[in-house]
Amino acid sequence: MIRGKRPAQQRRAHTWAQLTAAQQERLGGLGVTPDEPVPAPATARTAKGAGGLSAPFRRGVAARAQYLQREGHERPVPRKHEESVDIDGQEHVVKLGVFISNTKSRRDRLTPEQRQALAELGVEWA
Known part of the structure; x- marks a missing residue:
């Protein structure tokens, strides 16, 4: 598992979604996988x-x-x-x-x- 600040940032669901398919594939090959998205609080969804x-x-x-x-x-x-x-x-x-x-x-x-x-x-x- 790769550790460090940069891989941790790239695992965030929001950041991962902005990566191209090729970038996601390369990171996957290095063992970096996206975090599960955190659901927004109900108040934020209905604001x-x-x-x-x-x-x-x-x-x-x-x-x-x-x-x-x-x-x-x-x-x-x-x-x-x-x-x-x-x-x-x-x-x-x-x-x-x-x-x-x-x-x-x-x-x-x-x-x-x-x-x-x-x-x-x-x-x-x-």
């Missing part, structure tokens, strides 16, 4: 709902929609603005200005579902 959107993202979108409906305009939201939204009977305070700023700066990493949700609210850069 996304409503079309693949995370709960914090859904809260941000709901806050943006509520803000637009109340204000009636699409002027920039001040960075310090907080919006209180009621989702499923629970009140959430969303730092809407921060949500918009962070989402815009990370727009290249948004999923198609997230882009769609923002585009439906008239966000031009989504």
Whole structure:
């Protein structure tokens, strides 16, 4: 059995899945086999709902929609603005200005579902 930091990293299920078939075969020939994948906790598997959107993202979108409906305009939201939204009977305070700023700066990493949700609210850069 080969020991060391590098073989241990390559045995991880996530890393093993990224290796090519030839790389996996060569490692197998050296006696390196993949670890069994560790199942994600139930909360992690169900953290996304409503079309693949995370709960914090859904809260941000709901806050943006509520803000637009109340204000009636699409002027920039001040960075310090907080919006209180009621989702499923629970009140959430969303730092809407921060949500918009962070989402815009990370727009290249948004999923198609997230882009769609923002585009439906008239966000031009989504």
